[in-house]
Amino acid sequence: MIQANISKIKQKITQACAQINRDPAAITLVAVSKGRTIEQIRQAIDAGITNIGENRIQEALVKYNALGQTPYAARIKWHMVGHLQSNKAKDAVKIFDLIHSVDSLHLAQEIDKQAAKINKMQDVLLEVKTSPEETKLGLAPEDVIGVIKGISALKNIRIQGLMTIAPLLDDPQEARPYFRQLKELLDQINNLRLTTYDLQLLSMGMTDDFAIAIEEGANMVRVGRAIFA
């Protein structure tokens, strides 16, 4: 079941890439396994998944420790896709290869501090609120450049790109403008040369809208239900 689901998603990724002349190999599929069992995660890894996403630190720690005793551990990268509180930064830097949800300079400073303690360079994305919904987390687009400048002074945290969550919509086509906005922001940041390297990663698109996100420039998609449900 999980294996068939993953094949179907990979097909869709290939189709979306064909639309825009991009190499499907350049798209990272993050399997979001919140609420799923260790056994389900193992099945996903057996089916070729190498990137696992979680949205709660406690749950992620349990799964990380369980898989850490097995040969699976070396094959996977861990992604934090949910909101991260500053007081959990210490645990987060211990296990995550990429934190998608940095939404304040304060949080970035805490991540930097904890990463320095274990001599790690922590890769992160900035989460941007592209839709006006009150409930959505993330930086306002107009605050992103200031936060990047602030983070540039920190030694143990490195911004690799941007992440957004599109609003829930009846028709996934309607998510297009939000994805486009994030891509434009990434291009703008790179044109301003705020960092000594180009920001590469655009984490956008979930079960209902990942194909559209890819058409709009996503190179990292976060898929849960379409894999596990």
Ligand SMILES: *Cc1c(COP(=O)(O)O)cnc(C)c1O
């Ligand atoms: C749960 C979650 C996903 C995956 O959502 P699905 O709709 O199950 O594909 C992606 N991103 C974030 C931040 C999530 O919390």
